[in-house]
Amino acid sequence: MTESWEQGKGRRTQPPWSAPNTNEQPGLRLYNSLTRSKELFFPQVGRKVTWYCCGPTVYDASHMGHARSYISFDILRRVLRDYFKYDVFYCMNITDIDDKIIKRARQRHLFQQYRESNPPHSDLLQDVNTALIPFLQRISETNDPDKKQMLERIQTAVSAALLPLQDALNKNTGAEELQKHSQVLMEAAVDLLSDWLDEKHGAQIADNSIFSQLPKYWEGEYHKDMEALNVLTPDVLTRVSEYVPEIVAFVQKIVDNGYGYVSNGSVYFSTAKFHDSENHFYAKLVPEAVGDQKALQEGEGDLSISADRLSEKQSPNDFALWKASKPGEPSWESPWGKGRPGWHIECSAMAGSILGESMDIHGGGFDLRFPHHDNELAQSEAYFDNDHWVRYFLHTGHLTIAGCKMSKSLKNFITIKDALQKNTARQLRLAFLMHSWKDTLDYSNNTMESAVQYEKFMNEFFLNVKDLLRAPTDITGQFVKWEVLEIELNNCFYSKKAAIHEALCDNIDTRTVMEEMRSLVSQCNSYIASKKVAKQFPNRMLLRSISSYLTSMLKVFGAIEGEEVIGFPIGGSENSMNLESTVMPYLQVLSQFREGVRQIARQHKVTEVLQLSDLLRDDILPELGVRLEDHEGLPTVVKLVDRETLLKEKEEKRKAEEEKQRKKEEAARKKQQQEAAKLEKMKISPSQMFTLETDKYSQFDESGFPTHDTEGKELSKGQTKKLRKLFEVQEKLHKEYLQMVQNGTTA
Template sequence: MKRSGFRRSPRSQPPGGWALDGRSPSLGYLRTSGDAAGFGPSVGSFRLTPVPRKAAPAPDYRSILSISDEAARVRALNEHLSTRSYVQGFSLSQADVDAFRQLSGPPADAQLFHVARWFRHVAAILGSPRAPAPPCGLQAMTQLCSLPGRQRPAHAAPVVSSSRVRAVPTPPVQQPDPEEEEKFSFRQYYIFTVEKLERPDNQKEKAHSPDVTLLDSDQILSSVCLAVPPHPRLWRSYISFDILRRVLRDYFKFDVFYCMNITDIDDKIIKRARQNYLFEQYREKQPQAVQLLEDVHAALQPFSAKLRETSDPDKRQMLERLERAVRLAAEPLEEPARRGLAGEELDGRVQVLLEEAKDLLSDWLDSMHGSEVSDNSIFSKLPKFWEAEFHKDMEALNVLPPDVLTRVSEYVPEIVDFVRKIVDNGYGYVSNGSVYFDTVKFANSEGHCYGKLVPEAVGDQKALQEGEGDLSISAERLSEKRSPSDFALWKASKPGEPSWPCPWGKGRPGWHIECSAMAGTLLGASMDLHGGGFDLRFPHHDNELAQSEAYFENDCWVRYFLHTGHLTIAGCKMSKSLKNFITIKDALKKHSARQLRLAFLTHSWKDALDYSADSMEAALRLEKLLNEFFLNVKDLLRAPVEVAGQFEKWEDKETELNKSFCDKKAAVHEALCDNVDTRTVMEEMRALVGQCNHYMAARKAARRRPNRALLESIARYLTHMLKIFGAIEEESSLGFPVGGPGTSLNLEPTVMPYLQVLSEFREGVRRVAREHRVPEVLQLSDALRDDILPELGVRFEDHEGLPTVVKLVDRDTLLREREEKKRAEEEKRRKKEEAARKRQEQEAARLAKMKVPPSEMFLSESDKYSKFDENGLPTHDTEGKELSKGQAKKLKKLFEAQEKLHQEYLQLVQNGSVP
């Protein structure tokens, strides 16, 4: 059963039709059938096929319906639905209808969101005027598509998130006439939801990437969008979205318009920029040892209090390590400072303490002087620097640049207008100079729903406060809200924060509003795709949805969310306390961008990915497998052959391989249609290469030439797919280019003719050397192959009775292979020597045992026996008791065995075999 990575939001259940609700095990999953060839403006018809599964039993509402008080009945119903709506999925039953008819309307209490969601579902299906059907239903879209010449409205698409896809069968909808369908200029098969996508108003496919929050290299964030410089949590999203974007654009031929937001105004950015500025000012004053120690001890007091209050074990471990490092750095200064000593050595210790105590002093300085920082340029310097670093890292990873890039600092006027309209529409309110979004009013308004992506998280105060930012969760700030779930659209600036004029006084944008305003300005009232990490679903993306739909007064600002899975480091979450925090620059020192991308391609973009030595080793093996196949095909194509000989008669082996090729292409296409399942794609490509290698080996064993045209077709197809995925950066007609990343020159056609001449000359020299028995020449020939050419990125492969195979390979790869070969040979030699040593030890032990006369073998065991007979056999134990007959018999057998061994030893001595 294939998985699909998008889940319809709680409010998007259509009035009948094919429902998309990711968690139902009861009714199966959506699959496609039909002709999938071609992805132009008109692609033919597709149908949705339900995969039947055992239906879930109808709910039992009898005990709930017997409750006379409606408020109590609704609370009981909410408790019941909390275990049904989100876990088992929703399918309408008569019990639902009976319970629905007993309610006077949807609950007003926002905490009863399970009942609210259930009420809207039932109302949509029954067509009740109390709760009109949401405009995003798939049934409605299908009906519109079935009417010739009818354009699907902009809102007719579901808001979905990463999960499984469930199919709920309803009466069939009349399919459009194929000839009429050809007239629709923007009907395309939409790969994620098994439905045709018509882009309204002749628009492009609009994609909105996750935001980039620009902080410095030490910052690890989970509550804001993403951190810079990029670390594994960031490349997971950006490499994955780059792959998805390329597949949409280059495989399915969508016209993608890609927008990326840069967050350069944010609570954490403000605080870190302020701290950096204050610390640099402090450093420039060149504090003396006594003053520095005094300040460090003062800063340690609030820091120690913070440490005592920290409950998170990883964070606590990190703070303890920082405190320990500061105290160790301060200790060498204590005595010299008391004695008033000075000198270069003391100055060096001062610099060490300054560096170790930077974070601690920065917090302390900010708490005392942060409100005095007022220059806006101080807050822009930090994000500008890290934005440049971010773009360098993305280029190094071969991530395509966005079509448009927006920065919060450049869109403040648009954000102010956006907030003003939300207030005018009745969904925002001003409080003490700040503007907040009224989540309760929005949730209770007709046609809207708050918490679409993660409804069960609504009311999670910890998540909501993290979403508001460190500078916005004081008791004073929280008291300004009508409801704890409300969030800031515009924040009144306090001293020490950047500010911009607006109708409500000087302030700055809230975190969530920036995305809505910037994306809304460029993409309009709706967008097709919105990307982000899994942990951004709530509150960030849910709040984005709410405020944007409040602004546009619609219910489908985003049609589809793409949430990438978590990334772990060697099985652990990335954390400073675990010392597993690495940057992209660090990663690229160990592995190439292609190898990193191959590692990502072999995992589903929506599932967790573990960045570890094992996962990267698997990526290296895959790269080597593909590259060796390409090199072998290139060598085959370079072999001289007549024009007519390029096309040979196919036999059973060729027919079988071609059938497998066709099957694999179909499987790759099906996998890409199934939520861009690159993991399955890479498995199919790996299997295809394996079959080609088996075919070539069989032909080689039979001394027959493989079919050039067939293998070239397969190699070009694989090259094409790898280009689509971004694993091949430069122009290359076949396989991985040799010119190296970032170069436009393809070395192969230029260099290969010369290498071929060298190879043929070397073969001739080796042949003559063998005939005339000149081993020195053969040794020089081997040195050329093993030591000299690899330094130039050239590999010669000698095969008995066959021409030498010439391959151009990346120099670093060849050198790494050479070192691995040397290590393997050294390991083999070491194991051989170890085995010989063990054999010698065993032989020495055996001879030593044989050397002992049987009459003496038990005499040394005085801890077991006290008396012996004339032959040396024990007769009594240590307590003086006579041994039993069984014990004596056993010892007699050992005595006789030793007697034989000793006789063998004496024979060996007599023969001179033993010195």
């Protein structure tokens, strides 16, 4: 009798449950400038991330250097918020009190006054010549080769504009001609005249409103640029001019804590006292730069570099917390007299007011590490009496233009507005995504072309998937059996997702992410092509999942805005989904009708109808942002694309066809020339070919074959052998020619 399961159950025990052997998901690591290494990221409080970013000094147009930092930080912020799901609290400042702003505002005001005074032509000429004297001295004292070259370019332009006005005055030219030359000189000499006027009259300016108008205007332009670049606005924006009382209180506490000292109405930070105190260290970011007087003086500002200011310091390494205002500078009341904030103190006071004694992340450009950020760290830790004001310091890499250093002071920069005339905000962002945020980025035609091609590559994939998804089917028809190709593609999909996650955990490595996304799309394209070859319909559910994921990642990076589930918005429109769902049914009906008409026209050989069909595809619909793609034996593919993109493609196609035709004609012309040259050569009798070369040979035999060179020396056997071969070839060619003449096949 067989033992029942009930009877035998006590003899066996259930095997214990075991967890699958899997590798733990990697944690986020960020490159921390404080340690110069990648560190695991841990916010100080739960999932909340406090972040302070150094904002712009607003005295001129925002340029691609600004875009480098603010787009890069926008990408990092979005990844932390939308991918890693941190609650990011983002604070940024606007520097609207600064030596550069003060000097630029004075110069601008004085130059406008000078221009409006409409000086006589002779006075303008004299003033420019007078202003040239200190300008030339400045050039001779400049050691920086890039800056020297920039100043020399200005000098060359001014000199070129001086001569016509001088000649016109000497010749007593008419008023209209003189005015034209004066205007040219005024524009060419704006920099040196501004400097000269500031030296003469800058100290007389006492109206604080003159110093606020300039930064207010450029701050407005900066915000417009950031909006155009799709950069998220900060949660908190602080302006130095609005935080002067907090800055004064901040400086006072540093003095009270023993790390600041008053000197002649200014307040300085004692780097030595701070560094020598327990638990403090000066220049955590770049300790090797301590003592770099050039960097320190740049940090203090042009208006603060003078013998009297330097003598006020206990050490050349000390820096200003509060500057006693000189004549011609804005000022505010303080316990030490009328003055204005130093550059470094503004960030410490404003960030401290908003974020408290310690923040998770502080961001800025690479060139701000020393002295600006090192000084921020020192004075903030002196104020809060701690050693951890910033946990993670993130610094974006430099931006170069076609390999050259970019600098506003060198007038070698491209404004954001100019850049957006050539490329879209998405293309600029893609270019940044394709490079590491902390490395130098070269803004060049090659860089931007790579971004444009990447966008086009992704967009074509999205359009193709959308076309596949529009094919009619019922609900059950969407679920088809997975074969080997589907399983392989799905495995690739999950492998790429894992690689993308790992790359984002590795210092938010968007460069690798973009390559993995490109590779995934390539796999999808190969899969679609394989299904077409097998005359099978691709698995729409799988392609929808992949394209939706890629779209979501591009949304995380800020490269797609809107509610699209798949692909880029059409024409940047927020209502592009409604547009597509509204017009696509009509376009598909039109496409199907056109295909039916084309089939009938081909059967009956009605070329005029076929030409009209091509005209609809190539000229009419692209103007409306519609692309039709005809494929032999397959339904026409309908795609909604930006009108500008289609017209650009059409123009590029036209140019390519013209170039192809030009090359074809050039090849035909060369072939004709070669044939004509060959024919001319064939006409020459072998008995004449060498006798014409009297510069090489002096004697010939009865057949015209050379026997001696020009010096009368008999030719060697080797030379004779080579020439004999040429003689025989010509003999053959000439016989062919004579035959052609006899047959009447040549002129």
